[in-house]
Amino acid sequence: MSIKTAQPLSNRLGEPALAGRTGSRRPRAARLVRSMIMTSAPHIPVLREEAIAALGVHRGGRYIDATFGAGGYTRAIMAQPETRVLAFDRDQTAVKAGQALVDEMRGRLTLVEARFSQLEGVARAQSFAPLDGVVFDIGVSSMQFDQAARGFSFRAEGPLDMRMEGRGRSAADIVNEADVETLADILYVYGEERAARRIARAIVHDREIAPFTTTRALAEMIARVAPNRASDIHPATRSFQALRIAVNDELQELLKGLLGAERLLTEGGRLVVVTFHSLEDRIVKQFLAERCGRGETGSRRLPGETPPPPPSFVCEGRQPVTPAPAETAANPRARSAKLRYATRTAAAPYPLDERLARLARLPDRDKGKA
Numbered sequence: 001m002s003i004k005t006a007q008p009l010s011n012r013l014g015e016p017a018l019a020g021r022t023g024s025r026r027p028r029a030a031r032l033v034r035s036m037i038m039t040s041a042p043h044i045p046v047l048r049e050e051a052i053a054a055l056g057v058h059r060g061g062r063y064i065d066a067t068f069g070a071g072g073y074t075r076a077i078m079a080q081p082e083t084r085v086l087a088f089d090r091d092q093t094a095v096k097a098g099q100a101l102v103d104e105m106r107g108r109l110t111l112v113e114a115r116f117s118q119l120e121g122v123a124r125a126q127s128f129a130p131l132d133g134v135v136f137d138i139g140v141s142s143m144q145f146d147q148a149a150r151g152f153s154f155r156a157e158g159p160l161d162m163r164m165e166g167r168g169r170s171a172a173d174i175v176n177e178a179d180v181e182t183l184a185d186i187l188y189v190y191g192e193e194r195a196a197r198r199i200a201r202a203i204v205h206d207r208e209i210a211p212f213t214t215t216r217a218l219a220e221m222i223a224r225v226a227p228n229r230a231s232d233i234h235p236a237t238r239s240f241q242a243l244r245i246a247v248n249d250e251l252q253e254l255l256k257g258l259l260g261a262e263r264l265l266t267e268g269g270r271l272v273v274v275t276f277h278s279l280e281d282r283i284v285k286q287f288l289a290e291r292c293g294r295g296e297t298g299s300r301r302l303p304g305e306t307p308p309p310p311p312s313f314v315c316e317g318r319q320p321v322t323p324a325p326a327e328t329a330a331n332p333r334a335r336s337a338k339l340r341y342a343t344r345t346a347a348a349p350y351p352l353d354e355r356l357a358r359l360a361r362l363p364d365r366d367k368g369k370a
């Protein structure tokens with residue numbers, strides 16, 4: 001398989017990093033215009049050709065697109081004749097917008113509003129197994145990110161929301177209700193924010209005066225208490241990533257999705273995952289390393305310890321695959337993308353081990369927070 005590789009760059013949120021404050025001194029009219037512009041960008045699929053090549057899409061194959069979004073990957077899979085796709089998205093606006101494609105595909109595409117953690121259950125309920133491939137293009141779409149009203153971006157004034165499903169606890173609920181330790185854990189673990197404790201304390205202090213309700217209010221407070229003089233990444237970048245992960249339970253969802261895919265794939269079926277930050281990539285990398293017989297259980301066994309089960313995947317080729325310079329030039333949001341893939345063997349799926357599970361949840365109280 002020929003897959004292009006290039007050096008990854010480092011923006012972790014997929015958001016163009018802006019230095020300094022979030023523009024509080026910008027006139028209100030200019031801010032409004034900016035918010036309106038932000039709602040108009042279409043979603044450009046990232047690493048689409050590479051993902052389709054890694055998926056080995058073939059005539060008549062059966063695939064899951066776990067992250068339908070604007071349907072870019074699904075369309076590319078369905079360009080092969082007689083393929084069938086079961087597509088998932090937890091965002092009902094994406095599912096509604098995808099109905100036109102469902103109609104166009106005349107029975108070849110089923111699109112469901114569901115999460116990665118429901119992948120196996122939904123696929124079995126639809127008798128959509130075994131599978132030739134499962135693809136994940138993790139994260140938020142441009143439609144979600146660029147809409148100020150969804151509250152994902154610190155660059156636009158919007159409600160502090162960040163819920164992909166529009167249900168459950170919002171970012172504002174967490175910010176205004178969680179205790180200082182929990183807030184610090186979220187910021188430190190999911191955002192790798194070194195000033196986690198300082199920011200958490202400031203949140204708890206300031207919310208006594210007035211609860212945080214908008215993205216800009218939170219971003220400005222973070223820029224004030226933890227200015228980022230050493231780099232041009234906006235001071236709120238890491239905290240916003242952390243809150244988004246917490247609100248949507250993103251790492252647990254990813255892990256459950258990977259486990260479901262392992263159970264659904266037929267021998268020779270492909271698993272392809274595109275991630276956008278190191279926490280996600282670490283889970284995918286370790287999941288595949290273990291299952292391809294390259295994990296610690298494979299190489300560092302103590303005498304008398306049970307040998308690992310036979311590999312449930314084969315990992316081949318140079319990985320991770322990253323976008324070519326032309327793609328990152330055309331679409332800056334592709335900069336931090338990493339693609340990993342593997343081919344299912346006939347071996348039984350692995351049970352979930354504790355080391356992997358730990359990567360996807362908040363640990364016990366950590367040391368070293370500023």
Ligand SMILES: C[S@@+](CC[C@H](N)C(=O)[O-])C[C@H]1O[C@@H](n2cnc3c(N)ncnc32)[C@H](O)[C@@H]1O
Nearest residue numbers: 045067069070071072073089090115116137253
């Ligand atoms: C980066 S976009 C996918 C874009 C898509 N590949 C395309 O070409 O249009 C990610 C999508 O996955 C969805 N998503 C994220 N986490 C999910 C989860 N746990 N379960 C289901 N969908 C999820 C988001 O709502 C979003 O629409």
